[in-house]
Amino acid sequence: MMRDHFKVLTVDLSTGRGTVEKVDGRDTVAGGSGLAAVLFTRYGHADKPWDDPDQPLIFAIGPLTGYFPLMSKTVCAFKSPYHDQYAESHGGGRSALSLRFADYDALVILGKARKPSCLCVGSKRLELRDVHYMWGKYVNTTGKMLRRMFGGSGHRSILRIGPAGEAGLATACINVDTFRHFGRLGAGAVMGTKHLKGIVIQGDGAFQLPEAKGYPKLFQQVHDLITTTDMMDKYHNLGTPVNVSILNGIQALPCKNLQQTSHPDIDGITGEKFAEDTLLRNMACSGCPLGCIHVGFVREKFMEPNHYFYRQVSYDHEPIFATGSMLGVTNAFAVLGIMDTAEKMGLDVMSAGVALAWATEAFEKGIISEKETLVPLRFGDAGAYEEAVEHLGAGSSEFYRLLAQGALKAAGRYGGEEFACVLGQEMAGYATGEVFFTSQALGFRHSHLDSGGYSYDQKHREKSLAEAVDFLVSDEQDRVFLTSMVSCLFAREVYKSELLANCLHSLGYSNLARHMDDVSSHIQKLRWSIRIATGFDPQEVTFPQRFTEVTTWKGRVDEVFLLALKREYAKRIMQMGKHDSQINRKGGKR
């Protein structure tokens, strides 16, 4: 519903009670990333650890959520178990529209439940239900049980964690509606530490639209741009896995723990191969006609002579890189099998794959042995990796518990830091060069989507420090406005400033439309100020040696340029973060 403030539901898990609060700031922080930042300053505690029950778990949507196509994402914000600093992770599925129709701009979860519980919220519902019997259950089993227990089929979102989240592992994700995730930086562990096994959001409200005809006309225009032009074809067709062969072809695909940037057997795991052999169908986040979710399958013979089961697994470029090329596994079905295990355990599949790539090289070099890994790890051995992912998600041993906190944590203990492929967190699937490495290592979410460094690398051969850093800062500003709307970033070529302003105008958010530059700059600074207040020092970031040994189509990575980029970008981040230091280190700003 359109309003000049935010309607926020806060729930205290220790009592099961909630409060509906009116929060100001629509014209200054818009929603999504901006709203989450405001809510963290209000409810978060910079100096308390991530697992303190007082820390909030925040889910926020934006002013355009549900009103326009691809405005279909939710921002999840929390203090991360990965680095104990403020973090965001973004997810889709039905979460954004369910929150919209539950009539909240944000949900803030505080406290810790006495027993493992499931929270159910809707426009007329708030319930905390004891589900202790579900503790220990896999993500898929949990989803099936919650589906039966709560109503609203089709118009609800079911968020849940698996064993990894319960164990408080920093690489645990929150699964959203089976095929999507709040994947990175450990949001699943935050739910786990709060004894929150699941969240059901029932989207059971409906709202009047503006009387004027401008809105439906504009909707049609955006819908046509998305569905009848080729602007979005990449995502609908092969999906993001189209990148696998492209990056391999330009020597920019991380392979075998980034010892290589291309793989001779890549044909087994390209987007084309996945589509031909494994693709069952496409799916979409609610409110997106694109359908970029590609669902493949794993089929397993569990008994002779002919007894099989099958499961459906969604795939994308990043999971394919992490459990495929990075592990030297070049069979599409084998890759889906590893992903499926990570899904079941509730692990971030990117971190799981990249962490195991480090473990494999460490195993090969004799730094660790089967005593630690429990199964012998060898690049290409998919069966061993399925077992290892299960150990990782369960935290089966001291080694795996440490590895699931991040590859560098394990390397800090056992050695091999120089080849841990960590850029803030386990790397994304782009070995494109210095600008991307800097972008992920220092970027706010340590995501390849904070700014398009991977794209910049591919378009620029020259090494212009000022130009590259300006790009990182300005691209982040553009993207933070989109993630405050909250748009899927795949629509970034569609939702340019003018169109965004028109969309906001059509719904009556004219102040916001007029001051988009100021608002996005403010949100960018606000987020950095919180990140810095919670302990981030970009000057301290280092690159494991492996990143300086990479050879791409442009040649070997230039370490001098890389370090110069880091210094300059870090300086700019510190300048942005000075903007708003209202974050109280002793506690949240109330």
Place this chain on the structure above:
Amino acid sequence: MKILTTPRMERCIGCHSCSLACARLVHKTLSWDTAGIRIMSSGGLSTGFEAKTCLACNPAPCAKACPTGAFSQRKGGGVLVRKGLCILCGECAKACPVDAIYLDGTGQPFVCIHCGRCVPFCPHDCLELVEAPAEAWTEQETGGVTS
């Protein structure tokens, strides 16, 4: 006279564009409920989707059940809706054999009026507006319509 059909639901990706279009264009609301077509999984997202929408019964049990004439038989199947006559009794929804009528919080019914405005918003061509069968079923043939 045309009716809305859903012949290719195996292709559905669950984007809800049809429901949102109906709510936006026909009912002037933002909703995936207050619409003549609603999408849900057929028992979990891994099982695909089905559409809850009017099957254009002819004769229509909901029209027969309506005590005020707010719902009346539409030629070619389905119903004509006169909102002003509705007393929010909910009898139409009870009578629908396929749960195609949504009652909002006030009891107002929402049913497909077979206008086809949702059809172009489906990205996978799941929906189709087709010519209605020429003849209605007689009550004798259907075993009588009961309310």
